[in-house]
Amino acid sequence: DAGVIQSPRHEVTEMGQEVTLRCKPISGHNSLFWYRQTMMRGLELLIYFNNNVPIDDSGMPEDRFSAKMPNASFSTLKIQPSEPRDSAVYFCASALRGGLNEQFFGPGTRLTVL
Amino acid sequence: QKEVEQNSGPLSVPEGAIASLNCTYSDRGSQSFFWYRQYSGKSPELIMFIYSNGDKEDGRFTAQLNKASQYVSLLIRDSQPSDSATYLCAVGGSQGNLIFGKGTKLSVKP
Numbered sequence: 001d002a003g004v005i006q007s008p009r010h011e012v013t014e015m016g017q018e019v020t021l022r023c024k025p026i027s028g029h030n031s032l033f034w035y036r037q038t039m040m041r042g043l044e045l046l047i048y049f050n051n052n053v054p055i056d057d058s059g060m061p062e063d064r065f066s067a068k069m070p071n072a073s074f075s076t077l078k079i080q081p082s083e084p085r086d087s088a089v090y091f092c093a094s095a096l097r098g099g100l101n102e103q104f105f106g107p108g109t110r111l112t113v114l
Numbered sequence: 115q116k117e118v119e120q121n122s123g124p125l126s127v128p129e130g131a132i133a134s135l136n137c138t139y140s141d142r143g144s145q146s147f148f149w150y151r152q153y154s155g156k157s158p159e160l161i162m163f164i165y166s167n168g169d170k171e172d173g174r175f176t177a178q179l180n181k182a183s184q185y186v187s188l189l190i191r192d193s194q195p196s197d198s199a200t201y202l203c204a205v206g207g208s209q210g211n212l213i214f215g216k217g218t219k220l221s222v223k224p
Contacts, residue, residue, distance in 0.1 A: 031210050042216035097210050105157040
């Protein structure tokens with residue numbers, strides 16, 4: 001299995017621009033999680049989906065952030081407009097719901113907003 | 115607010131020693147517990163999970179769980195410089211989510 005795939009791996013953009021991060025979960029996994037990691041705040045859960053349905057988006061920092069999962073093999077996290085404080089590493093993880101919560105992480109997207 | 119607490123470290127041990135990493139959690143109803151290792155610039159990778167009270171051994175790693183004390187630990191025997199990383203403790207939530215601690219940075223000195 002290829003594991004969780006994320007793109008792009010690095011993104012540098014200017015404040016105010018729209019940023020879209022992409023994730024392909026492990027085939028057969030039906031739970032998908034978006035995290036943000038910074039030195040100050042550690043690994044924060046932003047939103048997660050079970051069977052393509054958003055379950056908890058309470059971690060999404062504000063309305064500038066949105067996430068979609070149109071099908072079982074693809075999810076996006078969008079930031080519009082982006083701000084310098086959004087600079088972080090964004091991870092996508094997937095898991096087999098009905099399993100025992102083991103999550104498998106993608107390589108992450110390092111976002112820098114100038 | 116469900117919380118997972120870890121000492122941020124850094125924890126420094128000499129090569130060959132036992133490294134002991136600790137974690138406490140606030141939700142008494144938690145049923146699943148995980149240790150992830152994260153090398154600098156890389157993503158977290160699962161190294162151990164434990165669901166029952168007691169010890170679980172896997173090679174040089176031993177996870178220990180005490181639900182009464184809401185405490186989970188990870189022991190690394192015969193520590194190697196390649197074990198130098200940040201170790202994240204995670205606790206399973208009721209909806210299949212994980213709640214992560216902020217991690218303990220381990221440094222193993224040759």
